[in-house]
Amino acid sequence: MATKTNFTSNGKKYYRINYDIGMDADGKRIRKQFVGKSRKEAEKKKLDYINKMNAGLKDAKNMWLAQTLKSWLFEVVKMSGNIKPTTFARYEGLYRNYIENSPIGCMSLDKLESIQIQRYYNKLFRQGKSSNQINYVNKFLKQFLNYAVDCGYILKNPCSGKKVAIPKENSDKVSERHIPVFNNEDLTKIIKAENSKIKYIALFSLSTGMRRGEIIGLKENDIDYKLKEIHIRRTVATTTIFDDNNKRSKQTIVQEPKSKNSKRTIPLPASLVEIIKASIKIKKSEKLKAGSSYCKDNLDYIFLSEQGNLINAGNLDKTWSKFLRSLNIPHKKFHALRHTYATKQFENNIPLKTISMLLGHSSIEITANIYTHVLKKEKEKSADILADIKTMV
Known part of the structure; x- marks a missing residue:
């Protein structure tokens, strides 16, 4: 049985649903479109959107992680007056070195999942980054994502709880930590x-x-x-x-x-x-x-x-x-x-x-x-x- 569609784009057939989300300043209806390969898929996207709106979430489809985090860092954290210059410099370094051009930096907030963050941390660990350094990145990212939850960009923080593990060497391989001292x-x-x-x-x-x-x-x-x-x-x-x-x-x-x-x-x-x-x-x-x-x-x-x-x-x-x-x-x-x-x-x-x-x-x-x-x-x-x-x- 052929899948029912109602419009074509670039030679491919899709099913499109319109949904009224309000009125503009001139009294005209504001509509949002949901497109899927079938009516069922389009309806599901619409339902997900309605549920997020009812939960107080904003549309984070085009809010990229790196871009939004940078705005938060320079427009919220820096301007709060509650952060030391040395701490802000460390945060900016974490953003620039680990978020800005990272595999997760180009992802939209609504698509960011714990497993994707975990894979990124695993990759950093394989590249030689220490568990402590990855933990610093995770704390920084977790702090921003808590802000994103408070703002209604996402429903839950993908870094919270035990959703993400910091990669570590097996305990039997970890050598005793060397603390340098003068004899x-x-x-x-x-x-x-x-x-x-x-x-x-x-x-x-x-x-x-x-x-x-x-x-x-x-x-x-x-x-x-x-x-x-x-x-x-x-x-x-x-x-x-x-x-x-x-x-x-x-x-x-x-x-x-x-x-x-x-x-x-x-x-x-x-x-x-x-x-x-x-x-x-x-x-x-x-x-x-x-x-x-x-x-x-x-x-x-x-x-x-x-x-x-x-x-x-x-x-x-x-x-x-x-x-x-x-x-x-x-x-x-x-x-x-x-x-x-x-x-x-x-x-x-x-x-x-x-x-x-x-x-x-x-x-x-x-x-x-x-x-x-x-x-x-x-x-x-x-x-x-x-x-x-x-x-x-």
Whole structure:
């Protein structure tokens, strides 16, 4: 039996149904067409559309993922005033590198399904992207799709719940996570190195576990010598900034610490007092040398560039690399000093909760996950109670 059709397009026969969806400003009827290979298929498309409208959904047929996500990112997220510049720069990078020209980026929101997202993640994993990186992409995409649900573009978030799995290596293949730390020989070289600004910044991290941006964001009045405390109230970061026309530029800025717990007060080690005073002395010497060209806007910061500007993260990294080479120490990122501090604290039996608070982690679970290998080694040192009792009998 031949399939009934009612119109032809490009030499092919279809069945078309018209549906009134309202009136325009002139009182004329607004109609929407539903086309299928048969009347049954066209009717189904119409019914699906009516159900979506009744559920409060908007027509997302021509709302492409990449295009709509970009609009959300620059017109909603950026303009909300609730996002740090560094966070927005990270989001923009995730969009540009993983969504804009991706296999799912050209899909309309109403056609996007969990299995398509899963296949994309699997492809990224096979290409060498880590589980952590894919997880960042998923969190970002999930956040946008929650917005799409709120706006009525889609009924459900295809990333919510357990609809999508983050690809991971089999547990028996996963090697123990390596956390870079400096050995005692390297630390001795750093401590005995010729006095300099980069040495003092390094010793600050080594003795407090502070992040790089937190150290170069310290002001003189953040140090309480009487109560022997350091108040961490801000961080300095070099990041991509987008102007009103979304033009990109690199800038060094001051912003709130990384998380709520990052804004904290930690003990001031006695060994750090002289280092702070020596650092301030370097700053004053550089100010005197630069004369009128020295920037007067940041005088209360402990660490500044030779011209009195906030220290650029890229420049600090270069200086750090040069410093390690001069001491014949294998290169490790500056952040390895923070890892070294935490490891030394564990080795001295400082409780996990205390170390987590000192580091400014948002949760104790983060600390435990990062330093799993250290905790394991410390547990292996625990006493064999039965063996100790036997020796006493």
